[in-house]
Amino acid sequence: MPFAEIGPIAVHLPERIETNDQLQAEFPNWDLQLIGEKTGILSRHIAAPNETASDLAVAAAEKLFSEHGVDRQSIDFVLLCTQTPDYPLPTTACLIQQRLGLRENCGALDFNLGCSGFVYGLAMAEGLIRCGAASNILLLTAETYSKYIDADDRSLRTIFGDAAAATLVQASPNQSLSGFQFGTDGSGADTLLVADGGARQPDAAIKPRHRKRWKSRLYMDGPSLLNFTIVAVPQLVQDVLKAAGLEEKDVDYYLLHQATRKMLEQLQIQLGLDDSRLPIRLQNVGNTVSSTLPILISQMREDGSLKPQASSLLIGFGVGWSWAGCSWKETWLPKSAAPDA
Secondary structure, rough: OOOOHHHHHHHHOOEEEEEEEHHHOOOOOOOOHHHHHHHHHOOEEEEEOOHHHHHHHHHHHHHHHHOOOOOOOHEEEEEEEOOOOOOOOOOOHHHHHHHHHHOOOEEEEEEEOOOOHHHHHHHHHHHHHHOOOEEEEEEEEEEHHHHHHHOOOOOHOOEEOOEEEEEEEEEEEEOEEEEEHHHHHHEHHHHHHEEEOOOOOOOHHHHHHOOOOOOOOEEEEEHHHHHHHHHHHHHHHHHHHHHHHOOOOHHOOOEEEEOOHHHHOOOHHHOOOOOOOOOOOOOOEEOHHHHHHHHHHHHHHOOOOOOOOEEEEEEEEEEOOOOEEEEEOOOOHHHHHOOOO
């Protein structure tokens, strides 16, 4: 019975770059130096007005096919994680199947999760491969949160960036993913939400936990999210280690959802780790929601810091409240580095 392996990853970022310097010029009263120090974010990529999550996902997938020699006809399932779908229906993954020219006997579904979505996607891919339903899964994460954010919103505009990542999850005889653990606490739904645009009428919708200070459709209660995170994530790490049969010293890297520098530094303190084992790399992309982990993996592969056979924990957490984690060993090698290359 085969296992799931994280294969090549391709990242696509929108062309437009919005820097803190540009925001400072636009809003002289904003203290962008202080904001940058807290968030760790100096610039973000922002989708064009007519550019959607599916556009970003398709571009990432095409990059995956062309740069890594992936045969699009080998894809037998598409998993798309997004909270900014093109339409309430049809399923955006179905549109992507057609746009990419994938075969018709290919499964396709969307799942609506944010910052824990990449780990959830890996778990679903593992299940599909383990049960024999699929062998080559295109796991897409794509978000355009900027479309929910008002131009005057200092708290959100300085954090969230748009992006997509395409990850090939393929069948392998060797196990590299293990110890999947999940958590959910729906009582936190009122701390990060877009309460309009669904089937529920606005007067009956979930209300923000505290006063809504900005005009953005997206509401975020940062302090409550931070309090939730510093309790849930350390416990999640312990649960994953136990489920995977590992000890803390066995793990080379703790790859956490790249929310903000302040949040990650709080988790470093809680977990007793430093930058060398808990990398923070959101300076030029911002918080890209479900794409932060594949972007982080791609960055570390490109700069050579993620060595073959490196042991990592993948940890996602956020909107919902939802959290998920697993253990992962790096087993993929680019063709140029393969032993027979």
